[in-house]
Amino acid sequence: MTELLSEHDLRALVTFVEESRRDDPDGVMPWAALDGLSRLIRCDSVGFTEFDPPHGAFLVEQWSECGEHVLLRDSVDPDDPYWSLWRDFLPCGYPERTGDRHSVVMYSDFYTQAELARTPFVIEMGGPPQMHRLSARLPVQPGRTRRIILDRDSGADFSERDRLVLQLLRPHLYEIFLDAQRRRDGVPRLSRRELEVLQLAAQGRSNAAIARELFIAVSTVRKHLEHIFDRTGARTRAEAAAMVMPHLSVVDPY
Numbered sequence: 001m002t003e004l005l006s007e008h009d010l011r012a013l014v015t016f017v018e019e020s021r022r023d024d025p026d027g028v029m030p031w032a033a034l035d036g037l038s039r040l041i042r043c044d045s046v047g048f049t050e051f052d053p054p055h056g057a058f059l060v061e062q063w064s065e066c067g068e069h070v071l072l073r074d075s076v077d078p079d080d081p082y083w084s085l086w087r088d089f090l091p092c093g094y095p096e097r098t099g100d101r102h103s104v105v106m107y108s109d110f111y112t113q114a115e116l117a118r119t120p121f122v123i124e125m126g127g128p129p130q131m132h133r134l135s136a137r138l139p140v141q142p143g144r145t146r147r148i149i150l151d152r153d154s155g156a157d158f159s160e161r162d163r164l165v166l167q168l169l170r171p172h173l174y175e176i177f178l179d180a181q182r183r184r185d186g187v188p189r190l191s192r193r194e195l196e197v198l199q200l201a202a203q204g205r206s207n208a209a210i211a212r213e214l215f216i217a218v219s220t221v222r223k224h225l226e227h228i229f230d231r232t233g234a235r236t237r238a239e240a241a242a243m244v245m246p247h248l249s250v251v252d253p254y
Contacts, residue, residue: 004161012040013165017172025180027062027071029148033176034064037150037169041134041162047149048177054143056083081124089121092145095137104136104167108157134158136166138174141230148173178233188232188244195244197224202241 016036023032029048037046045065052059056078063070086092090110095101107116113130116122122131132152140146148166152158182188190198193214200210207225211218225237234240 004164009040009161009165013168016040016169017176020172020176021179023180025184027069028060028180029062029173029177030180031064031069033173034062037148037166038064040165040169041150041158042152043134043150043158044153045151047151048147049149050140050144050146052144053083053086056080059144085121085124089119091133091135092121101137101139102170104134104163104170106135106158106163107131107133128153130154132157134162134166136170136173138170138177139230141226182233190228190231190244194224194228194231197221198228198237198240198244201225201237202245 016033020030020033020036023030027034027048028050034046034048037043045063047064048060048062049058050060051057056076058075059073061070061072061075091105091107094105094110111119116131121127130153132155134150136148138146138148148170150158150162150166196214197210200213205213207218207221210221214221228240229235232240232243234243
C-alpha cells in the first residue's frame with residue numbers, strides 16, 4: 001500500500017508531525033494538526049471530537065474549516081435524538097459491531113451516495129445532499145468515542161491514498177493529542193483512590209494484591225488503572241508513576 005504515497009507525501013508526513021508537536025496546545029488537539037491535515041488530504045473541514053454516548057454528552061467538538069477555528073465543550077443532552085440516530089448509523093456503530101477500532105473508514109464503505117441521503121441520520125440531522133467523510137478512532141476510555149474526522153461536502157470521494165495517509169498518522173495524532181494535554185494541563189489530575197492504586201502499583205504490587213490492600217475488587221483496580229493511563233497518557237505503570245509520583249505534593253486529587 002505504501003506505493004500509493006510519493007516521496008513528497010512521506011516528507012510532508014514528517015513535517016506535519018514536527019509542526020503539530022511544536023504548536024501551542026491552546027486547543028484540545030493542536031490547531032496545527034487539524035490545519036495540517038487539510039493540507040495533506042483535500043477536504044472542506046477537519047474535526048476532533050470526543051463523545052460520551054451513554055450519557056448523551058458532546059465532550060469536545062473542535063473544527064477547522066476554511067481557516068476558521070471552532071471549539072465547543074461539554075454539551076449534555078441525553079434526550080437529543082442525535083444519539084439514537086448515531087447508534088444506528090453504520091459508520092458510527094462499526095467499531096462497536098466489529099471490535100475494530102483501528103481501521104480508517106469512509107461513508108462509502110457502508111453506503112452509496114443515494115443510500116446515504118436516505119438514512120434517518122442524514123435526513124434528521126440535515127446533512128448536505130452529497131457528503132464524503134473519512135474518519136479514524138483514537139484510543140479513549142471505555143464508553144467514549146474519540147475521532148478525527150475529515151469531510152468533503154461535494155466532488156470526488158476520498159481516495160485510498162487519503163485513507164493510507166490518515167492510517168499512518170493515526171498513532172502520531174494520538175501522541176500529539178496526549179503531548180498537548182500534558183503541556184496544557186501540567187500534572188495529571190487523579191482521584192485520591194487512583195493515587196492510592198498508582199502508589200501500590202509503583203511498588204510492584206499485582207492487581208490482586210492492590211485489591212486486597214484497598215478492600216476493592218480486582219476489576220475495580222483494572223478500571224482505576226485504565227483511567228490513570230487515559231489521564232496521564234502513559235502506557236505502563238512505571239511510566240505513569242514516573243510522571244505522577246514526583247509531583248504528589250502539588251497534585252490536587254478530586
